[in-house]
Amino acid sequence: MADTARDPPPEQTDFQELEDGEDLFPEPAAAPESGPASLPAEDVSTNSNGPKQDSLFDDDPEDLFAEATEEVSLDSPERDVLLSDGPSPAITPITPPTSVITPRIESLTVPVSLQIEEEEGGDSFDIHIAVSDPEKVGEFSGTFWHLRDKQDSSGTSLSVFKQGEFSVKRRFSDFLGLHSKLASKYLHVGYIVPPAPEKSIVGMTKVKVGKEDQSSNEFVEKRRSALERYLMRTVKHPVLLKDPDVLQFLESSELPRAVSTQALSSAGLLRMVNKAADAVNKMTIKMNESDAWFEEKQQQFENLDIQLRKLHASVESLVCHRKELSVNTALFAKSAAMLGNSEDHTALSRALSQLAEVEEKIDQLHQDQANADFYLFSELLGDYVRLITAVKGVFDHRMKTWQKWQDSQMLLQKKREAEAKLQFTNKPDKLQQAKDEIKELEGKVQQGERDFEQISKTIRKEVSRFEKERVKDFKSVIIKYLESLVQTQQQLIKYWEAFLPEAKAIS
Amino acid sequence: HLPHSTHTLGTRSVSVDLNNDASLLIDIPDALCERDKVKFTVHTKTTLSAFQKPEFSVPRQHEDFIWLHDTLVETEDYAGLIIPPAPPKPDFESPREKMHKLGEGEATMTKEEYNKMKQELEAEYLAVFKKTVQVHEIFLQRLSSHAILSKDRNFQIFLEYDQDLSVRRKNAKEMFGGFFKNMVKTADEVIISGIKEVDDFFEQEKTFLLDYYSKIKDSTAKAEKMTRSHKNVADDYIHISATLNTLSADDSTFYLRLYKVEGRVASDQELKLTELLRYYMRDIQAAKDLLYRRARALADYEHSNKALDKARLKSKDVPQAEEHQQQCLQKFDKLSESGKRELTSFKGRRVVAFRKNLIEMAELEIKHAKNNVTLLQGCIDLLKSN
Numbered sequence: 084m085a086d087t088a089r090d091p092p093p094e095q096t097d098f099q100e101l102e103d104g105e106d107l108f109p110e111p112a113a114a115p116e117s118g119p120a121s122l123p124a125e126d127v128s129t130n131s132n133g134p135k136q137d138s139l140f141d142d143d144p145e146d147l148f149a150e151a152t153e154e155v156s157l158d159s160p161e162r163d164v165l166l167s168d169g170p171s172p173a174i175t176p177i178t179p180p181t182s183v184i185t186p187r188i189e190s191l192t193v194p195v196s197l198q199i200e201e202e203e204g205g206d207s208f209d210i211h212i213a214v215s216d217p218e219k220v221g222e223f224s225g226t227f228w229h230l231r232d233k234q235d236s237s238g239t240s241l242s243v244f245k246q247g248e249f250s251v252k253r254r255f256s257d258f259l260g261l262h263s264k265l266a267s268k269y270l271h272v273g274y275i276v277p278p279a280p281e282k283s284i285v286g287m288t289k290v291k292v293g294k295e296d297q298s299s300n301e302f303v304e305k306r307r308s309a310l311e312r313y314l315m316r317t318v319k320h321p322v323l324l325k326d327p328d329v330l331q332f333l334e335s336s337e338l339p340r341a342v343s344t345q346a347l348s349s350a351g352l353l354r355m356v357n358k359a360a361d362a363v364n365k366m367t368i369k370m371n372e373s374d375a376w377f378e379e380k381q382q383q384f385e386n387l388d389i390q391l392r393k394l395h396a397s398v399e400s401l402v403c404h405r406k407e408l409s410v411n412t413a414l415f416a417k418s419a420a421m422l423g424n425s426e427d428h429t430a431l432s433r434a435l436s437q438l439a440e441v442e443e444k445i446d447q448l449h450q451d452q453a454n455a456d457f458y459l460f461s462e463l464l465g466d467y468v469r470l471i472t473a474v475k476g477v478f479d480h481r482m483k484t485w486q487k488w489q490d491s492q493m494l495l496q497k498k499r500e501a502e503a504k505l506q507f508t509n510k511p512d513k514l515q516q517a518k519d520e521i522k523e524l525e526g527k528v529q530q531g532e533r534d535f536e537q538i539s540k541t542i543r544k545e546v547s548r549f550e551k552e553r554v555k556d557f558k559s560v561i562i563k564y565l566e567s568l569v570q571t572q573q574q575l576i577k578y579w580e581a582f583l584p585e586a587k588a589i590s
Numbered sequence: 591h592l593p594h595s596t597h598t599l600g601t602r603s604v605s606v607d608l609n610n611d612a613s614l615l616i617d618i619p620d621a622l623c624e625r626d627k628v629k630f631t632v633h634t635k636t637t638l639s640a641f642q643k644p645e646f647s648v649p650r651q652h653e654d655f656i657w658l659h660d661t662l663v664e665t666e667d668y669a670g671l672i673i674p675p676a677p678p679k680p681d682f683e684s685p686r687e688k689m690h691k692l693g694e695g696e697a698t699m700t701k702e703e704y705n706k707m708k709q710e711l712e713a714e715y716l717a718v719f720k721k722t723v724q725v726h727e728i729f730l731q732r733l734s735s736h737a738i739l740s741k742d743r744n745f746q747i748f749l750e751y752d753q754d755l756s757v758r759r760k761n762a763k764e765m766f767g768g769f770f771k772n773m774v775k776t777a778d779e780v781i782i783s784g785i786k787e788v789d790d791f792f793e794q795e796k797t798f799l800l801d802y803y804s805k806i807k808d809s810t811a812k813a814e815k816m817t818r819s820h821k822n823v824a825d826d827y828i829h830i831s832a833t834l835n836t837l838s839a840d841d842s843t844f845y846l847r848l849y850k851v852e853g854r855v856a857s858d859q860e861l862k863l864t865e866l867l868r869y870y871m872r873d874i875q876a877a878k879d880l881l882y883r884r885a886r887a888l889a890d891y892e893h894s895n896k897a898l899d900k901a902r903l904k905s906k907d908v909p910q911a912e913e914h915q916q917q918c919l920q921k922f923d924k925l926s927e928s929g930k931r932e933l934t935s936f937k938g939r940r941v942v943a944f945r946k947n948l949i950e951m952a953e954l955e956i957k958h959a960k961n962n963v964t965l966l967q968g969c970i971d972l973l974k975s976n
Contacts, residue, residue, distance in 0.1 A: 387837075394833040401826040408819035415812040422805040427798050428941050434948060562973050569966045575959040579952045586948035589941060 251336060255282070258310055264328045265317070270473070271480045272534075273541035275549055276323070277316040278469040280309035308458055312466060319552065370485055374539065380546055381478055388471045395464035402457045409449035416442035430589040437585040441578050448571050455567035463560050467553065474549065481538050488531030495524040608731035613637045616734050616749070618727040623719060628652060628680045630726055634749045640741075641750055652679055654748065654755045655726055661744045662733075669883045669921075670928030671739065672936055674732035675872035680722040685714040703832035710828060714821075721865065728869075789926065795933050796881055803874045810867040817864055862951040870940060877936055884925045891918040 262279035269276050318324050318333075372378050416439045423435030502517040609615055613636060620631040633647045659676035662668055689711050696704055730749075733739045748755070787793040894915040901911035 390833055390837050394830065394837065397826055397829040397833060401823065401830065404819060404822040404826055408816065408823055411812065411816040411819045415809070415816045418805070418809040418812040422802075422809045425798075425802045425805045427794075428937065431941050431944055434944075438948065558973060558976075562970055565966050565970045565973075569963055569970070572959045572962040572966065576956055576963070579955040579959070583949065583952045583956070586945060586952055589945040589948070 251334065253332070255306070255310075257332065258313065261317075261328060261332045262313075265323060265326065268326070268328075269323070270476060271484075273477050273481065273538040273545060274320070274322060275470070275473050275477055275545045277313055277320070278473050280306065280313055304458075305462070308462065309466075312462070316466075316470075320548075370482055376543070377478070377481070377539070381475075384471055384474055384478070388468070388475070391464055391468050391471065395461065395468055398456065398461045398464055402453050402461055405449055405453040405456060409446050409453060412442055412446040412449060416440070416446060428589075434585050434589050437582055441582050444578055445575065448574055452567065452571050455564060459560055459564045459567065463556070467556075470549075474546070477542055477545065481535070481542055484531070484535050484538050488528065488535050491524060491527045491531045495521065495528050498524055608728065608735050611735060614734045614740060616727075616730045618723050618730075621719070621723050628719075628722060630723065632730065632749060640746060646750065646752075648749065648752055650748070650755065652677070652726070655729060657755065658744060658748045659729070662739065662742060663879075665742075668739065668742075669887070670880070670925040670932070671736070672873075672876045672880050672932045673739075674729055674736075675869075675876045677722070677725040677729045678872075680718070682715065682718055685711055685718060688714070700832055700836060702835060703829060706828045706832065707825070710825065724865075725869070791930060792881070792884070792926070799874060799878055799881065803871070803878060806867060806871045806874060810864065810871050813864045813867055862947050862954065866943065866947040870943070873936070873940070877933060880929055880932060884922070884929050887918070887922040887925050891915070891922045894918040 259279050259282070262276070265276045314333075317329060323329055419435055419442060420439035423432050423439060426432040426435055498517060498521050502514070502521060505514045505517055508514075609617065615635040617633050618630050619633050622629040622631075628651070630650050630652075631647050632650050633645075634641070635645045637644065655677055659673065662673050692704070692707050692711060699707070733742070733745055739745065787796065894911070894917075898908075898911040898915045901908045
């Protein structure tokens with residue numbers, strides 16, 4: 084969405100302050116009530132959840148929605164945001180995806196410690212964001228995601244957030260709206276804005292229809308997890324964190340409905356970015372790259388893109404095969420049970436039945452492992468594939484910025500030549516006009532150069548931050564994944580060790 | 591590029607208590623694989639005078655084994671015995687197909703990935719190879735440990751004849767034409783269940799074997815599918831490890847080893863569980879064949895009775911009818927007596943084999959899981975310490 088037609092908004096001049104991380108940057112379009120909304124603590128979700136990670140998933144939804152029927156009081160504060168939709172609907176809670184997924188994925192909140200300005204060793208925040216339990220509201224096709232933030236700032240004058248813990252409800256389109264706003268503000272100046280999760284028509288329709296089967300539960304969990312990761316990435320970004328749209332998103336009880344983004348999903352956005360990138364390429368910008376760093380980095384990201392996509396495909400295949408293994412193990416277990424029944428030797432019959440039970444348990448292990456494969460590993464890779472696309476987009480914007488600067492320079496050159504010619508004619512008006520135009524263009528050229536230097540500087544910073552984050556991210560996820568594998572293996576040991584005496588008992 | 595020979599294999603627990611009698615010891619110490627035709631070296635050590643030498647080896651092909659099996663099945667005298675199931679034809683189809691696919695996909699893989707996949711495939715070839723040697727060996731050992739079958743003349747020829755057997759084989763085929771074998775294949779279930787059984791033992795056996803056969807057939811198929819899935823997972827790990835390797839040096843190492851372990855678990859499970867089930871499926875078929883032959887003998891006896899009654903009515907050819915009836919009765923009694931013995935020892939054999947296999951399988955699973963834990967924990971510690 085960062086097209087050149089739009090003039091760089093006034094924020095450009097505030098860049099310096101932005102980087103020092105002190106000022107909130109003025110948001111021209113935001114409504115006055117944006118920014119830290121006044122959300123009295125009492126309106127907050129009725130449970131104050133402690134820092135315990137797993138309880139977050141359990142407590143709140145139960146309390147709010149457990150007996151949700153027509154009796155739900157429409158006056159209660161949490162319902163405010165729902166009322167804005169119109170006629171009072173019956174609230175149909177979607178039961179949170181349970182046994183299939185929950186136990187294995189331990190932490191739904193990811194503690195984040197932010198450092199706004201690293202050099203100054205400045206403020207650090209702890210932000211826990213959990214996205215949980217979507218609920219469906221009436222016919223207005225609103226699935227509301229329950230957002231819970233728990234923050235405690237540690238002694239700083241900069242209070243970006245209100246302290247304590249509160250929750251808000253957001254629709255999927257709100258997330259998309261947030262992303263599109265951030266993208267339009269930051270992408271074209273070189274910030275790597277995390278892409279929003281994909282819209283998937285098929286999955287969502289199933290959920291709306293109220294079809295409660297395994298696959299729709301899985302879809303809900305997949306989306307929930309993706310939204311959570313998206314938000315965490317966004318708030319981890321020191322600049323984005325302080326954006327008023329982000330603050331409003333996290334804190335306001337009510338958000339103006341992001342109508343305009345309904346048509347524009349993350350995929351759509353990326354398509355536009357890519358189209359812009361393609362247009363750039365088509366112009367065959369032969370940029371005189373004076374900075375080898377950029378050339379190198381671009382190549383690196385190109386390679387990284389290829390490898391990540393490959394890896395993602397392999398992991399998706401792994402998930403698929405492991406699910407197959409689970410199915411086949413279950414089938415075998417049933418067959419072994421039948422065989423055990425048919426066996427007339429008593430001890431052997433018992434052993435075969437035990438074998439069937441072990442295999443059944445192993446089947447469950449495979450299922451859980453497949454989920455870990457997916458939610459930990461595969462989704463992470465998918466996120467990074469999309470992130471790399473955003474990174475590549477940012478590089479392309481730099482090229483465009485350069486081009487713009489060059490264009491201004493060329494135009495200035497032309498105008499200067501024209502002016503020189505006019506010197507010899509007797510047309511004082513035209514001469515003056517030419518001089519004025521030149522003055523303006525000189526300004527533009529200077530601005531163009533500044534813009535280019537700025538975006539280059541920003542990108543360098545962003546890329547370095549991105550690389551650090553990537554390494555950290557991968558490391559933490561891989562450790563979690565390995566730990567899940569260890570658990571699986573330890574369970575296997577338990578099961579087989581329990582089986583062994585049964586086998587030995589055959590006589 | 592194919593593994594050529596293999597020496598003595600590990601535990602052969604599909605059928606236990608074989609090859610214990612020093613008077614006739616048989617094994618297949620060596621085998622050669624030439625373009626998917628396997629040549630087995632059958633090695634015999636004996637103290638029996640029936641043989642010309644105390645120790646000798648001969649080369650044999652799979653078809654020779656089939657010939658031997660068929661002649662035994664066709665021998666009337668052995669009708670009351672469970673003839674050990676013929677070894678299945680060596681089947682390299684699966685690894686061969688995979689090798690072909692690998693060749694096609696070579697361009698899309700890194701050199702390292704390709705080499706790893708190739709290694710895996712070679713291991714698979716080797717596993718198929720080992721399996722087929724094992725199953726051929728067991729066939730011979732079942733014969734050598736059987737009181738009656740070990741004395742069979744054709745068996746001795748098989749062990750000893752130092753020329754190519756294929757000439758003899760052709761002659762045999764012309765003689766027997768596989769007639770009896772085909773008959774057995776077609777209607778055995780119907781015949782067996784249709785017979786009015788007077789003997790409790792056989793009544794029970796019949797019920798049991800028919801049911802058990804269908805169950806074990808199903809279990810075998812499901813076990814095979816399970817093992818194949820396991821192999822697919824192992825293959826995925828190979829690709830993953832190769833890509834991780836390309837991406838970064840640190841976190842690739844564990845996957846490299848993990849895939850080996852996953853792959854090994856898959857092939858161990860295969861050897862133990864699936865082979866066990868597969869073998870006994872065929873063995874039960876052999877037991878059913880015995881029931882079938884007995885059922886036919888009973889039918890023959892009943893017919894001969896009717897014929898005798900008819901003859902007596904007509905007062906014609908009575909002595910022949912009486913003799914015929916006596917023969918049928920004798921045959922039937924012989925089959926019943928021998929059959930009872932065979933089926934009882936079969937059950938014992940089966941229980942022992944299952945026990946051994948299940949124990950070994952559980953122990954292997956535990957061993958591999960423990961290895962995995964150590965491996966994984968090591969990687970986790972390494973990553974955390976950085």
